Amino acid sequence: MCTDYHPLSSNDRGADDGLGFTRRSLLGAGLTMVSAAATVPGFVSRAGVAMADTSMRVSSRAGVPEERVLVVVQLSGGNDGLNTIVPASRSAYHRARGDLAVGEREVLSIPNGFAGADTGVGLHPMLREVGELMGSGRAAVVQGVGYPNPNRSHFVSMDIWHTASPEKQGSTGRGWIGRAFDAAGHDAGGMACVSLGSEAPLAALGEHSRAVSFSHAETFRWSGADLHPAVAQAYDAALDTPLTQGASSALDEDPLAFVQRTALDARAASEKVRKAVAGSAERSFPGSSLGRQLEMVSKMIRAGLPTRVYYVNHGGFDTHAGQRFAHPNLLRQFSEAVSAFQESLELSGDASRVVTMAFSEFGRRVQANASGGTDHGVAGPVFLLGDPVKPGLWGEHPSLTDLDDGDLKHAIDFRSVYADVLGNWLKLDDAAALGRRFRPTGLIRDSA
Amino acid sequence: MSLDRSLNPISPAAWTPAAARHLALRAGFGGTPRQLAAVHESGLEAAVDAFLKPADPPAAPEGLDPDVVTPPSEEERRQYRRLRGEDAAAAREAAQRRRQQQRRNDRRMFRDLQHWWVERLLDPPASLHERLVLLWHNHFATGHRTVRDAYLMWRQHAMFREQAFDFAALAQGIVRDPAMLKYLNNDRNLRAEPNENLARELLELFMLGAGNYRESDIKEGARALTGFSVEDDEFRFRRFVHDSQTKTILGRSGDFDGDDFVELLLRQDACARFVAHKLYDHFVFDVGDDWAKVPRQRQAVIRSLGQRVKRHRYDLVPVMRELLTSRHFFDPANVGRKIKSPPQFLVGTVRSLNTPPRRTQTLHEAMTQMGMTLFDPPSVNGWDGGRAWINTSTLFVRQNLATYLITGKTPGEPFDVRDAQVSGRHDPRGLLDGLETSRRDDPQAVVDHFADALLGPHVSESRRGALYAFAEQRGRGPSDPHALLGLFCAMTAMPEYQLC
Numbered sequence: 001m002c003t004d005y006h007p008l009s010s011n012d013r014g015a016d017d018g019l020g021f022t023r024r025s026l027l028g029a030g031l032t033m034v035s036a037a038a039t040v041p042g043f044v045s046r047a048g049v050a051m052a053d054t055s056m057r058v059s060s061r062a063g064v065p066e067e068r069v070l071v072v073v074q075l076s077g078g079n080d081g082l083n084t085i086v087p088a089s090r091s092a093y094h095r096a097r098g099d100l101a102v103g104e105r106e107v108l109s110i111p112n113g114f115a116g117a118d119t120g121v122g123l124h125p126m127l128r129e130v131g132e133l134m135g136s137g138r139a140a141v142v143q144g145v146g147y148p149n150p151n152r153s154h155f156v157s158m159d160i161w162h163t164a165s166p167e168k169q170g171s172t173g174r175g176w177i178g179r180a181f182d183a184a185g186h187d188a189g190g191m192a193c194v195s196l197g198s199e200a201p202l203a204a205l206g207e208h209s210r211a212v213s214f215s216h217a218e219t220f221r222w223s224g225a226d227l228h229p230a231v232a233q234a235y236d237a238a239l240d241t242p243l244t245q246g247a248s249s250a251l252d253e254d255p256l257a258f259v260q261r262t263a264l265d266a267r268a269a270s271e272k273v274r275k276a277v278a279g280s281a282e283r284s285f286p287g288s289s290l291g292r293q294l295e296m297v298s299k300m301i302r303a304g305l306p307t308r309v310y311y312v313n314h315g316g317f318d319t320h321a322g323q324r325f326a327h328p329n330l331l332r333q334f335s336e337a338v339s340a341f342q343e344s345l346e347l348s349g350d351a352s353r354v355v356t357m358a359f360s361e362f363g364r365r366v367q368a369n370a371s372g373g374t375d376h377g378v379a380g381p382v383f384l385l386g387d388p389v390k391p392g393l394w395g396e397h398p399s400l401t402d403l404d405d406g407d408l409k410h411a412i413d414f415r416s417v418y419a420d421v422l423g424n425w426l427k428l429d430d431a432a433a434l435g436r437r438f439r440p441t442g443l444i445r446d447s448a
Numbered sequence: 449m450s451l452d453r454s455l456n457p458i459s460p461a462a463w464t465p466a467a468a469r470h471l472a473l474r475a476g477f478g479g480t481p482r483q484l485a486a487v488h489e490s491g492l493e494a495a496v497d498a499f500l501k502p503a504d505p506p507a508a509p510e511g512l513d514p515d516v517v518t519p520p521s522e523e524e525r526r527q528y529r530r531l532r533g534e535d536a537a538a539a540r541e542a543a544q545r546r547r548q549q550q551r552r553n554d555r556r557m558f559r560d561l562q563h564w565w566v567e568r569l570l571d572p573p574a575s576l577h578e579r580l581v582l583l584w585h586n587h588f589a590t591g592h593r594t595v596r597d598a599y600l601m602w603r604q605h606a607m608f609r610e611q612a613f614d615f616a617a618l619a620q621g622i623v624r625d626p627a628m629l630k631y632l633n634n635d636r637n638l639r640a641e642p643n644e645n646l647a648r649e650l651l652e653l654f655m656l657g658a659g660n661y662r663e664s665d666i667k668e669g670a671r672a673l674t675g676f677s678v679e680d681d682e683f684r685f686r687r688f689v690h691d692s693q694t695k696t697i698l699g700r701s702g703d704f705d706g707d708d709f710v711e712l713l714l715r716q717d718a719c720a721r722f723v724a725h726k727l728y729d730h731f732v733f734d735v736g737d738d739w740a741k742v743p744r745q746r747q748a749v750i751r752s753l754g755q756r757v758k759r760h761r762y763d764l765v766p767v768m769r770e771l772l773t774s775r776h777f778f779d780p781a782n783v784g785r786k787i788k789s790p791p792q793f794l795v796g797t798v799r800s801l802n803t804p805p806r807r808t809q810t811l812h813e814a815m816t817q818m819g820m821t822l823f824d825p826p827s828v829n830g831w832d833g834g835r836a837w838i839n840t841s842t843l844f845v846r847q848n849l850a851t852y853l854i855t856g857k858t859p860g861e862p863f864d865v866r867d868a869q870v871s872g873r874h875d876p877r878g879l880l881d882g883l884e885t886s887r888r889d890d891p892q893a894v895v896d897h898f899a900d901a902l903l904g905p906h907v908s909e910s911r912r913g914a915l916y917a918f919a920e921q922r923g924r925g926p927s928d929p930h931a932l933l934g935l936f937c938a939m940t941a942m943p944e945y946q947l948c
Contacts, residue, residue: 155593171594173827190840198817200841202826210839213817218860222844224851224937227865230918234938237914244908255734255785256906259838259943266840320548370541 069301069350070421071310072177072203073290073338073358073383077317078154080327081363081380081408084127085143085397089120092400096366100323100374111135116393126331129339130383134392138342139385140443142417143395146379146410150362154318154376157361162202164415164434176415177309178206180422180433188306190265194273195311196293204311211311212269217277217296221270239263276303282347285340288333290314294341302348308426317360321371334358338385351387355425355444358383359414365406379410382417388425390443416441451745451781455752455774462778463492466905470783473904473948474731475499475772476575477795480802481901482881496772499576500765505609506571509564509602514681516554517597520546551596558598562822563808565605566815569795570805576768580612581605582791583730585822588622588654589830590631592823599681600627601823615723616714616762619655623676623706624683632828635677637670639691644670649828650713657725657739660718661698668695672709714762721754723762728753731771733782734834749776784904787834788948790818793846794853796948800902801936803853804874810852817845838946850940854933865937870929876936877929891919894926898935903944915939 087093088104107122108131121143123131133139147166151157159170177193186192186209193204195213204211214220225232243260277299285295293312300307314334319327338356345351363380379398398408420440423430431437458467468488472478476499479487487495520528520543532539569578585608592601604627611617622628623646629635637643647669651661675690676683685705695704697712704712713719725742728750729735735742735750742750753771760766771777788796794811797803815822819842825831848859857863870876880888880897887893895915899907918935919926926935939945 153596159593169594171827173825173829198813200819205826207832210836210841212839212841214841214844216860219848220841220844221859222847222851222941223857223859223861224847224941226863227851227855227857227937228934230921231865231934231938234914234918234935235941237917238911238938238942241908241911241914244910255787255835255947256943258835259787259843259946262838262840262843263943266843269840270844367537369544370537375544 065427066306066308067353068426069308069310069354070426071294071297071312071341071354071356073334073356074201074311074313075317075330075334075358075360076154076158076313076315077319077360078157078362078364078376079317079330079360079380080319080323080374081143081360081377082366083323083327083364084124084331085121085141085381085393086124087121087397087400090400096400097368099372100368110393114392115390116141119393119397121393121397124328124331126328127335129335130385133339133342133385137391138387138389139383140389140391141393142382142384142412142441142443143393144379144398144408144411145359145382145395145414145417146362146408147413147415148410150378150407150410152362152376152378154361159202161359161361161414164418173202173205174207175201175203175205176418176422176433177201177204177211177311178209180206180426180428180430181209181308182206183429183432186308186428188308189269190262191269191305191307193309193311194297194300194305194307196296197311197313201311204309214273217270217274220273222267239267272303272305273300276300276305279303282344283340285344286333286336288337290333290337291340294337295344298341298344298348301345301350301354314358319364319373320369320375321373323368323373338383342385345386354386355388355421356383356385357417357421358385359417363408366400366403366408367406378404378407382414384417384421384443388445390445394441394443412441413438417443420444452775452779453745453749453752454776455749455756455770457773458492458775458778460492462775463488465900466783467492467778468495469901469904470778471495471499471772473792473796474777474786475768476579476799477792478800478901478948480800480879480881481883481897482879483799484901485882492773496769499772500613500769501577502613503577505606506568508606509561511557511560512599512602513553513557514599516557516599517550518680554596554598558592558601558823561598561602561605562812565822566794566808566812569791570798570811572799575795577609577612579730580764581608582789583726584608584612584618586825586830586833587726588618588625588628589825589828590625590627591825591827595627595630597627597630597681600630603627603681605823613764613768614762615757615764619650619710619714619762620707622654623650623673623710626678626681626683629676629678629683634673637674637676638689639671639674640689642667642670642674642691646670646676647673647709650709653828655710655713655722656716656718657722657737659739660716660722665697668697668704669709671695672697672704673706676706717754717758720758720762721751723757724750724753724767727757727764727767727771729833731768732777732786734786736834737829780905784906784944784947786948787837788946789831789833789837790815790820792948793818793946794849797850797853797940801854801876801940802874802879804856804869806853806856810858811849814845814849814852818842818849843946846946847941850945851937854936854940865934866930868930868933870933875929876932877927879932880927888927889925891922891926892916894932895919895935898939902936902939903942904947906947907942907944911942911944 086102086107088102088107094101106125108125109122110117111134130139156170160166162175163170163172164176165172181192191212193211195201195211197213198215200211200213277296281295281298285291297310316330345354359382360380363377364374365377369375395412415434415438419430419438420443422428422433424440424444465488469484472484472487528539604625607621611621632646632649633643634646644666648666652658671691672695675686677686692703694701735746756767756770820831852858855868883897899912922928922931
């Protein structure tokens, strides 16, 4: 790959710079490399990659449809469920919310013929695209999802959703996705779960499973390779030299062999990911952070990575003040991004194998506060999007008058939604992941 | 090949430069080639003694405020009640604002505390002491996200530091430690309503390990711990909620309180072995927490080590001295075969390559991305450690952290290695110290000089070949400072460098 690699004594090429290149020729080479990395697929032709590629292939297990993908959208900060799925026809809502309330004429009603139509509850007007997805049979919302004895700390409640363990206040240190992969022995070349963001979500942390996490594909690679082509080559050459039997012992599996395997996996995964996201998307995506994340996910799905779960984040929902402006904007970003994502999946022919789930760690209190915002509350809606879902508005809207110390009461345990996406969609062992069996919400089409 | 299980000291002939490197990496955080040579020259006993020397207590982080999180004062409560009578919503709002302000202050102080520890870790030397503080933080795992009081996290940390070499003192301290009492809800462990959380973890995770107690011991231990609570940042024994009736714990009956409970556990052989198991996992080999999965030969060593722990009444100085000079510790099956933890990786890279100071914030973020947020373990189980540290994304974080430390380049930033600063006391040529001047133009000699220090015994001749090729092709010779930086980046990216 380094065609203009010059060994030393190139004095006649100008001042030598110590690494065997003139500065000018190196810059030229560097630029070529960067553009090659972005466009030419030929750069995967190294021996080590071919070797690692076999480990990337997902082994087929009987009865496990490994092409199926779940995308989790985390709405961080506590999304105001009442202003998402809006009970605009109810006077108790307007009394509690005052200026923050959405008018009855403004809400988007649930399309006729779908579950939840004619209940006087509608979508926030900024969820126009989600409403359209529902109208074309590709969006479901579960109302009033939560858990017993809710915790109002962002951290604790988020941990509870990630670990699926309200009983232990989210302190188990293992996530629902990680445990599901543990039970299935899923590895997928270390890529079973890909998370966009600098930190891996607790949800994906199992005993053996971990998420691959990166905020930009450019950080999911060894940056030392940029320093100089010769540095990159030295590393690659070393990594591609097979290990000789070291001082291994019959007692334990050789740790060096383990790291070597992971390093080969990492290099191959990095190339796959970067190659996948380098191409242009099927359609344009909104410029929001969520839009960019879902654009990357759409490309990785299209490229057929062995990943089963993608994890993305949409933050800023902690609307203690100024909710009037902030919250509708967040909903619009969400709606536009998931709609672009859905359309992109249709265009690439992947729509039938992807389900998207969006959740938040809690909702907001029913009563608005005095700063034009709302404080931490409990139960909220969960979105399920995609061709394989049963569209409509499901579950009862939580009562606005039968409250628990000013909070809504949850009707559906969030683990029922997890049981659905794990068991019915990914065909993983939901009981093993959740610690016991929960009745799935049943929102995956039977044909799926 | 059979494992040498003896805890007797190695023979003088076995004290090689490679053995000195092993000791420096395990008892401390490694060092430059010259420092490793100095460890070797000092001799095994003197070297171990130097590692065992406790560090002076560091200066506390600046801006530490004991009152960062406080319950409302009497006066504030009075005001609140008055306001509530007039306008309930406004009163609630005001109380909430107060809470939120405290949370914000606490988060800021917490971040400062995390940065303080990163800087402290990078601040030489007394590395074995620091390694033990890390071990106890992981062992008595307590998370700020639950405690939500940075001052209490600092208090606990100071306790770990003060008692790092004395497990009995640590155990006695932990049941009176405000952060732990809050973390495991013992401040809500009342005679009328016992909370078993702390009792359970003392038995299972902190002192005995699964299989060495019964369910009834948890219940009775919880009763002994009733009333061990926190008030105004201090331990407080609340006599009126303490259960002073007779309890039966591990076959002994008496009117035990929390301190007695700890004493009972310390007297168990299982406790001494449990501590030995922890030390072994931290310093010798990644055997993991599950005793049943530890190979028999290693179990035997841990048992003998447990006898030492018992004999020395949990004073870890003589125990560690015996372990770190032992034939078992230096057995080839234990050399270069342990996964570096994030602090070992970070601090080790700084120490072994004498890298320039970098942004603390960035280093702290790298720690988090490597899976270890200081003062915030994922659960009371602490971090899994061993192979769990390494996956495809943490491996890149490690490689990129090393590149950043060596050159200052962050991922995604276009950066040519020759733009790296190489002047002054961080000139990489200083690391050639110890290699004869006449050999500094010999590419193989230069590579070997660093490969022996950075990559250790398991880098094969054929893999060195790739590095020789790099060094041979450098226009200004293998000792050119930028060529050296390039070499370091390639070496620290190699799988061998993840091991110690």
